[in-house]
Amino acid sequence: MEQPSLEMIFGNYTAWEAKEGTWFINFMNGSENMYLLEGKEKALLLDTGYGAGNLRAFVEKLTDKPIIVANTHYHPDHVAGNREFEEAYMSEGELIDAPSVEAPGAVPFDLAKLPHPDYKKIWLKDGDRIDLGDREIEVIEAKPAHCNSSLFFLDRKERMFFCGDDLESAQVMLFDNSNNPEAPYDVRERLENLKSNSQRMKELGTEYDWLLPNHNGFPIAKSYIDDYIGLVDAVFGGTAVIEDELNHPFVEMDPKAPELCRVRYKKASIFIKKAEVMKVYGKGE
Numbered sequence: 585m586e587q588p589s590l591e592m593i594f595g596n597y598t599a600w601e602a603k604e605g606t607w608f609i610n611f612m613n614g615s616e617n618m619y620l621l622e623g624k625e626k627a628l629l630l631d632t633g634y635g636a637g638n639l640r641a642f643v644e645k646l647t648d649k650p651i652i653v654a655n656t657h658y659h660p661d662h663v664a665g666n667r668e669f670e671e672a673y674m675s676e677g678e679l680i681d682a683p684s685v686e687a688p689g690a691v692p693f694d695l696a697k698l699p700h701p702d703y704k705k706i707w708l709k710d711g712d713r714i715d716l717g718d719r720e721i722e723v724i725e726a727k728p729a730h731c732n733s734s735l736f737f738l739d740r741k742e743r744m745f746f747c748g749d750d751l752e753s754a755q756v757m758l759f760d761n762s763n764n765p766e767a768p769y770d771v772r773e774r775l776e777n778l779k780s781n782s783q784r785m786k787e788l789g790t791e792y793d794w795l796l797p798n799h800n801g802f803p804i805a806k807s808y809i810d811d812y813i814g815l816v817d818a819v820f821g822g823t824a825v826i827e828d829e830l831n832h833p834f835v836e837m838d839p840k841a842p843e844l845c846r847v848r849y850k851k852a853s854i855f856i857k858k859a860e861v862m863k864v865y866g867k868g869e
């Protein structure tokens with residue numbers, strides 16, 4: 585059988601309008617998605633995939649509005665396609681997470697060949713607002729948990745909350761995945777941040793109906809938030825379930841995989857280094 589090309593795996597998009605002016609763009613055989621939010625004047629593209637080189641043309645067929653690009657966080661499957669555009673908005677935490685994208689071999693495409701390899705990076709801060717014309721998207725800075733560069737986006741008008749990779753149905757990666765040896769990592773702090781980020785999502789819960797992660801199904805029930813809060817408590821309380829088997833073919837290819845474990849509580853699950861999580865497992869809060 586012929587092997588599928590990289591474009592077929594990483595750059596083969598489907599899209600549907602889930603609500604008037606809101607597009608879900610799906611790729612990686614359904615495991616990953618991006619969002620296109622249209623206002624009266626502009627459209628916001630949240631994340632840009634792996635940099636296959638064919639996203640912009642695809643998105644420009646969905647909207648005739650000028651496109652603003654913003655990133656939920658600076659990981660290769662979310663930002664590599666930024667180079668198809670002149671500029672992109674993101675967290676300043678990109679400075680720490682950049683090697684996850686820019687180290688040689690970090691993405692399966694030659695990003696230097698994209699039209700704007702030196703595109704402009706513009707940092708967003710907590711409380712910033714992106715005005716699309718009769719539709720405003722609010723920026724919420726997350727504390728370092730899944731990575732060092734996460735932003736959440738809240739659309740109060742259309743009642744949607746975009747939580748990136750910091751909460752999802754399959755598992756949140758909570759090990760250091762920055763590819764940066766200088767990156768700070770403290771296991772207790774990461775877990776506490778996962779909890780406080782989740783608590784912030786919960787507090788804002790009256791402002792949205794759809795909770796929209798970037799992987800493994802969307803929208804997801806708000807009860808996932810309670811389960812992730814509970815997971816952190818269950819780690820510190822020593823009652824969370826620890827499994828050595830990851831059951832994730834892609835992460836199992838990572839050289840870090842033998843050191844990782846899966847930690848479960850109800851519907852919530854994380855991947856984390858076992859030696860790290862055992863430092864705080866059952867050690868109280």
Ligand SMILES: [Zn+2]
Pocket residue numbers: 657659730731749
């Ligand atoms: Zn990520």
